[in-house]
Amino acid sequence: xxxxxxxxxxxxxxxxxxxxxxxxxxxxxxxxxxxxxxxxxxxxxxxxxxxxxxxxxxxxxxxxxxxxxxxxxxxxxxxxxxxxxxxxxxxxxxxxxxxxxxxxxxxxxxxxxxxxxxxxxxxxxxxxxxxxxxxxxxxxxxxxxxxxxxxxxxxxxxxxxxxxxxxxxxxxxxxxxxxxxxxxxxxxxxxxxxx
Amino acid sequence: xxxxxxxxxxxxxxxxxxxxxxxxxxxxxxxxxxxxxxxxxxxxxxxxxxxxxxxxxxxxxxxxxxxxxxxxxxxxxxxxxxxxxxxxxxx
Numbered sequence: 001x002x003x004x005x006x007x008x009x010x011x012x013x014x015x016x017x018x019x020x021x022x023x024x025x026x027x028x029x030x031x032x033x034x035x036x037x038x039x040x041x042x043x044x045x046x047x048x049x050x051x052x053x054x055x056x057x058x059x060x061x062x063x064x065x066x067x068x069x070x071x072x073x074x075x076x077x078x079x080x081x082x083x084x085x086x087x088x089x090x091x092x093x094x095x096x097x098x099x100x101x102x103x104x105x106x107x108x109x110x111x112x113x114x115x116x117x118x119x120x121x122x123x124x125x126x127x128x129x130x131x132x133x134x135x136x137x138x139x140x141x142x143x144x145x146x147x148x149x150x151x152x153x154x155x156x157x158x159x160x161x162x163x164x165x166x167x168x169x170x171x172x173x174x175x176x177x178x179x180x181x182x183x184x185x186x187x188x189x190x191x192x193x194x195x
Numbered sequence: 196x197x198x199x200x201x202x203x204x205x206x207x208x209x210x211x212x213x214x215x216x217x218x219x220x221x222x223x224x225x226x227x228x229x230x231x232x233x234x235x236x237x238x239x240x241x242x243x244x245x246x247x248x249x250x251x252x253x254x255x256x257x258x259x260x261x262x263x264x265x266x267x268x269x270x271x272x273x274x275x276x277x278x279x280x281x282x283x284x285x286x
Contacts, residue, residue: 020277024277027273028265028268031266031272032267035266036264045269048268049272049275053276053280056280056283057283118251118252118255121252121255121256130263144260145264148257148261149264149265151225153224153225153226173220
Protein backbone atom coordinates (compact mmCIF):
# COMPACT_ATOMS: atom_id res chain seq x y z
CA UNK A 1 0.00 0.00 0.00
CA UNK A 2 1.81 3.07 -1.19
CA UNK A 3 0.88 6.30 0.50
CA UNK A 4 1.83 9.80 -0.40
CA UNK A 5 4.59 10.41 2.13
CA UNK A 6 5.49 13.93 2.97
CA UNK A 7 9.15 13.95 3.76
CA UNK A 8 10.26 16.27 6.49
CA UNK A 9 13.71 17.68 6.85
CA UNK A 10 14.45 17.52 10.51
CA UNK A 11 17.62 18.90 12.01
CA UNK A 12 19.68 16.48 14.07
CA UNK A 13 18.38 17.98 17.26
CA UNK A 14 14.80 17.70 16.05
CA UNK A 15 15.39 14.07 15.13
CA UNK A 16 16.73 13.28 18.56
CA UNK A 17 13.83 15.10 20.20
CA UNK A 18 11.26 13.22 18.20
CA UNK A 19 13.03 9.97 18.87
CA UNK A 20 13.24 10.51 22.60
CA UNK A 21 9.89 12.13 23.15
CA UNK A 22 7.65 10.46 20.64
CA UNK A 23 9.24 7.08 19.92
CA UNK A 24 10.93 5.95 23.14
CA UNK A 25 7.79 6.17 25.33
CA UNK A 26 6.31 3.27 23.37
CA UNK A 27 9.25 0.94 23.80
CA UNK A 28 7.61 -1.30 26.38
CA UNK A 29 4.48 -1.77 24.29
CA UNK A 30 6.65 -2.40 21.27
CA UNK A 31 8.76 -4.95 23.10
CA UNK A 32 5.64 -6.70 24.27
CA UNK A 33 4.35 -6.87 20.72
CA UNK A 34 7.71 -8.09 19.42
CA UNK A 35 7.74 -10.79 22.05
CA UNK A 36 4.21 -11.96 21.26
CA UNK A 37 5.00 -12.08 17.56
CA UNK A 38 8.27 -13.99 17.81
CA UNK A 39 7.56 -15.94 21.02
CA UNK A 40 11.30 -15.79 21.63
CA UNK A 41 13.03 -13.31 23.93
CA UNK A 42 16.19 -13.06 21.82
CA UNK A 43 14.31 -12.60 18.56
CA UNK A 44 12.13 -10.05 20.29
CA UNK A 45 15.17 -8.04 21.33
CA UNK A 46 16.60 -8.15 17.80
CA UNK A 47 13.29 -7.26 16.25
CA UNK A 48 12.80 -4.38 18.64
CA UNK A 49 16.27 -3.03 18.00
CA UNK A 50 15.93 -3.37 14.23
CA UNK A 51 12.60 -1.58 14.37
CA UNK A 52 13.81 1.36 16.41
CA UNK A 53 16.91 1.81 14.28
CA UNK A 54 14.75 1.65 11.18
CA UNK A 55 12.37 4.17 12.70
CA UNK A 56 15.27 6.51 13.28
CA UNK A 57 16.66 5.98 9.81
CA UNK A 58 13.31 6.82 8.24
CA UNK A 59 12.35 9.50 10.70
CA UNK A 60 11.89 12.02 7.90
CA UNK A 61 8.82 10.03 6.81
CA UNK A 62 7.22 10.61 10.16
CA UNK A 63 5.10 13.67 10.61
CA UNK A 64 5.69 15.16 14.05
CA UNK A 65 2.55 15.22 16.18
CA UNK A 66 0.84 12.39 14.34
CA UNK A 67 0.27 8.91 15.76
CA UNK A 68 3.80 7.73 16.51
CA UNK A 69 2.64 4.55 18.18
CA UNK A 70 0.72 3.36 15.13
CA UNK A 71 3.61 4.35 12.86
CA UNK A 72 6.08 2.38 14.96
CA UNK A 73 3.83 -0.65 15.25
CA UNK A 74 3.49 -0.75 11.50
CA UNK A 75 7.26 -0.80 11.06
CA UNK A 76 7.56 -3.55 13.64
CA UNK A 77 4.90 -5.65 12.00
CA UNK A 78 6.50 -5.27 8.57
CA UNK A 79 9.96 -6.08 9.93
CA UNK A 80 8.52 -9.15 11.57
CA UNK A 81 6.94 -10.36 8.34
CA UNK A 82 10.04 -9.66 6.26
CA UNK A 83 12.75 -10.90 8.58
CA UNK A 84 11.32 -13.12 11.27
CA UNK A 85 8.16 -14.81 10.18
CA UNK A 86 9.99 -17.27 7.93
CA UNK A 87 11.82 -18.58 10.97
CA UNK A 88 8.67 -19.56 12.77
CA UNK A 89 7.10 -22.96 12.51
CA UNK A 90 3.61 -21.56 12.15
CA UNK A 91 1.15 -23.63 10.18
CA UNK A 92 -0.01 -22.27 6.84
CA UNK A 93 -2.15 -19.16 6.80
CA UNK A 94 -5.70 -19.28 8.06
CA UNK A 95 -8.42 -19.21 5.43
CA UNK A 96 -9.62 -15.64 5.81
CA UNK A 97 -12.48 -16.07 3.41
CA UNK A 98 -13.98 -18.26 6.06
CA UNK A 99 -13.24 -15.70 8.72
CA UNK A 100 -14.88 -12.80 6.88
CA UNK A 101 -18.25 -14.49 6.74
CA UNK A 102 -18.08 -15.61 10.34
CA UNK A 103 -20.41 -12.98 11.63
CA UNK A 104 -23.18 -14.34 9.44
CA UNK A 105 -22.85 -18.01 10.15
CA UNK A 106 -25.16 -20.02 12.36
CA UNK A 107 -22.21 -20.88 14.54
CA UNK A 108 -22.34 -17.36 15.95
CA UNK A 109 -25.08 -18.25 18.42
CA UNK A 110 -23.08 -21.14 19.80
CA UNK A 111 -20.01 -18.96 20.08
CA UNK A 112 -21.78 -16.14 21.82
CA UNK A 113 -22.47 -18.09 24.99
CA UNK A 114 -19.13 -19.55 25.92
CA UNK A 115 -18.53 -22.23 28.43
CA UNK A 116 -16.75 -19.89 30.77
CA UNK A 117 -17.35 -18.21 34.09
CA UNK A 118 -15.88 -15.07 35.57
CA UNK A 119 -14.93 -16.99 38.72
CA UNK A 120 -12.77 -19.35 36.69
CA UNK A 121 -10.93 -16.41 35.17
CA UNK A 122 -10.32 -14.86 38.54
CA UNK A 123 -8.63 -18.08 39.61
CA UNK A 124 -6.25 -18.07 36.67
CA UNK A 125 -3.40 -16.60 38.59
CA UNK A 126 -0.66 -18.34 36.63
CA UNK A 127 0.30 -18.24 32.97
CA UNK A 128 -2.92 -19.65 31.63
CA UNK A 129 -3.95 -16.56 29.68
CA UNK A 130 -0.43 -16.01 28.38
CA UNK A 131 -0.17 -19.58 27.17
CA UNK A 132 -3.66 -19.44 25.70
CA UNK A 133 -2.79 -16.25 23.83
CA UNK A 134 0.48 -17.68 22.53
CA UNK A 135 -1.29 -20.77 21.27
CA UNK A 136 -3.33 -18.74 18.80
CA UNK A 137 -2.18 -18.29 15.24
CA UNK A 138 0.05 -15.19 15.01
CA UNK A 139 -2.54 -13.18 13.09
CA UNK A 140 -5.14 -13.84 15.75
CA UNK A 141 -3.01 -13.01 18.71
CA UNK A 142 -1.86 -9.88 16.87
CA UNK A 143 -5.34 -8.39 16.71
CA UNK A 144 -6.02 -9.19 20.35
CA UNK A 145 -2.81 -7.48 21.38
CA UNK A 146 -3.39 -4.42 19.22
CA UNK A 147 -6.99 -4.01 20.35
CA UNK A 148 -7.20 -5.25 23.93
CA UNK A 149 -3.69 -4.51 25.15
CA UNK A 150 -2.68 -1.48 23.16
CA UNK A 151 -6.06 0.14 22.67
CA UNK A 152 -5.77 0.77 18.95
CA UNK A 153 -9.00 1.57 17.15
CA UNK A 154 -10.16 -0.58 14.23
CA UNK A 155 -9.06 2.00 11.71
CA UNK A 156 -5.59 2.25 13.20
CA UNK A 157 -5.33 -1.51 13.20
CA UNK A 158 -6.38 -1.62 9.55
CA UNK A 159 -3.51 0.72 8.69
CA UNK A 160 -0.97 -1.10 10.83
CA UNK A 161 -1.88 -4.47 9.37
CA UNK A 162 -2.69 -3.38 5.81
CA UNK A 163 -6.11 -5.04 5.84
CA UNK A 164 -9.67 -3.73 5.49
CA UNK A 165 -11.56 -2.73 8.64
CA UNK A 166 -14.07 -5.51 8.01
CA UNK A 167 -11.26 -8.03 8.21
CA UNK A 168 -10.00 -6.46 11.44
CA UNK A 169 -13.41 -6.97 13.02
CA UNK A 170 -14.00 -10.49 11.82
CA UNK A 171 -10.48 -11.50 12.75
CA UNK A 172 -11.01 -10.07 16.24
CA UNK A 173 -14.27 -11.93 16.54
CA UNK A 174 -12.69 -15.24 15.63
CA UNK A 175 -9.59 -14.62 17.76
CA UNK A 176 -11.66 -13.84 20.83
CA UNK A 177 -13.73 -16.97 20.42
CA UNK A 178 -10.63 -19.09 20.03
CA UNK A 179 -9.17 -17.50 23.15
CA UNK A 180 -12.35 -18.18 25.07
CA UNK A 181 -12.36 -21.80 23.96
CA UNK A 182 -8.82 -22.17 25.28
CA UNK A 183 -9.75 -20.54 28.55
CA UNK A 184 -12.78 -22.82 28.85
CA UNK A 185 -10.47 -25.82 28.48
CA UNK A 186 -8.34 -24.54 31.33
CA UNK A 187 -11.39 -23.86 33.43
CA UNK A 188 -12.56 -27.44 32.90
CA UNK A 189 -9.14 -28.74 33.89
CA UNK A 190 -9.26 -26.60 36.99
CA UNK A 191 -12.50 -28.31 37.90
CA UNK A 192 -15.05 -25.68 36.94
CA UNK A 193 -18.27 -27.06 35.57
CA UNK A 194 -20.03 -25.45 32.63
CA UNK A 195 -21.42 -21.95 33.12
CA UNK B 196 -22.61 -0.18 37.89
CA UNK B 197 -25.99 -1.39 39.14
CA UNK B 198 -26.60 -2.38 42.73
CA UNK B 199 -29.26 -4.89 41.75
CA UNK B 200 -28.68 -8.45 42.83
CA UNK B 201 -27.48 -10.66 40.00
CA UNK B 202 -30.90 -12.02 39.12
CA UNK B 203 -32.93 -8.91 39.98
CA UNK B 204 -35.43 -8.27 37.25
CA UNK B 205 -33.27 -9.59 34.46
CA UNK B 206 -34.68 -11.85 31.80
CA UNK B 207 -32.94 -15.17 31.28
CA UNK B 208 -32.93 -15.01 27.53
CA UNK B 209 -31.80 -12.33 25.11
CA UNK B 210 -33.91 -11.79 21.98
CA UNK B 211 -31.10 -9.96 20.16
CA UNK B 212 -28.13 -12.15 21.00
CA UNK B 213 -26.19 -11.45 17.85
CA UNK B 214 -26.69 -7.67 17.82
CA UNK B 215 -25.99 -7.44 21.52
CA UNK B 216 -22.79 -9.38 21.18
CA UNK B 217 -21.61 -7.09 18.40
CA UNK B 218 -22.58 -4.04 20.42
CA UNK B 219 -20.73 -5.31 23.46
CA UNK B 220 -17.55 -5.66 21.44
CA UNK B 221 -17.98 -2.21 19.89
CA UNK B 222 -18.38 -0.70 23.34
CA UNK B 223 -15.40 -2.46 24.86
CA UNK B 224 -13.29 -1.62 21.81
CA UNK B 225 -14.14 2.06 22.20
CA UNK B 226 -15.96 2.18 18.87
CA UNK B 227 -19.52 2.81 20.08
CA UNK B 228 -21.24 6.20 20.32
CA UNK B 229 -22.07 7.59 23.77
CA UNK B 230 -25.74 6.94 23.07
CA UNK B 231 -25.10 3.32 22.13
CA UNK B 232 -23.06 2.87 25.29
CA UNK B 233 -25.70 4.43 27.46
CA UNK B 234 -28.53 2.38 25.98
CA UNK B 235 -26.65 -0.86 26.26
CA UNK B 236 -24.87 -0.43 29.59
CA UNK B 237 -27.49 1.47 31.53
CA UNK B 238 -30.67 0.03 30.06
CA UNK B 239 -30.13 -3.32 28.40
CA UNK B 240 -27.78 -4.78 30.98
CA UNK B 241 -30.33 -4.01 33.68
CA UNK B 242 -32.88 -6.22 31.96
CA UNK B 243 -30.88 -8.98 30.36
CA UNK B 244 -29.08 -11.70 32.27
CA UNK B 245 -27.09 -13.31 29.42
CA UNK B 246 -25.78 -9.91 28.28
CA UNK B 247 -24.97 -8.91 31.85
CA UNK B 248 -22.93 -12.08 32.23
CA UNK B 249 -21.21 -11.66 28.88
CA UNK B 250 -20.27 -8.10 29.75
CA UNK B 251 -18.55 -9.15 32.94
CA UNK B 252 -16.87 -12.04 31.22
CA UNK B 253 -15.45 -9.87 28.46
CA UNK B 254 -14.25 -7.27 30.96
CA UNK B 255 -12.60 -9.98 33.07
CA UNK B 256 -10.78 -11.43 30.06
CA UNK B 257 -9.40 -8.03 29.10
CA UNK B 258 -8.26 -7.40 32.63
CA UNK B 259 -6.52 -10.74 32.70
CA UNK B 260 -4.80 -9.94 29.41
CA UNK B 261 -3.62 -6.58 30.70
CA UNK B 262 -2.25 -7.85 33.97
CA UNK B 263 -0.68 -11.06 32.70
CA UNK B 264 0.39 -10.40 29.14
CA UNK B 265 2.42 -7.23 29.42
CA UNK B 266 6.18 -7.54 29.25
CA UNK B 267 8.45 -4.54 29.66
CA UNK B 268 11.55 -4.10 27.57
CA UNK B 269 14.71 -5.14 29.43
CA UNK B 270 16.49 -2.01 30.64
CA UNK B 271 19.83 -2.94 29.08
CA UNK B 272 18.13 -3.25 25.71
CA UNK B 273 16.58 0.18 26.08
CA UNK B 274 19.96 1.71 26.89
CA UNK B 275 21.52 -0.15 23.99
CA UNK B 276 19.02 1.27 21.55
CA UNK B 277 19.44 4.82 22.83
CA UNK B 278 23.17 4.50 22.57
CA UNK B 279 23.09 3.19 19.00
CA UNK B 280 20.88 6.05 17.92
CA UNK B 281 23.19 8.60 19.52
CA UNK B 282 26.12 6.94 17.74
CA UNK B 283 24.22 7.13 14.48
CA UNK B 284 23.92 10.85 14.87
CA UNK B 285 27.54 11.30 15.86
CA UNK B 286 28.73 9.85 12.57
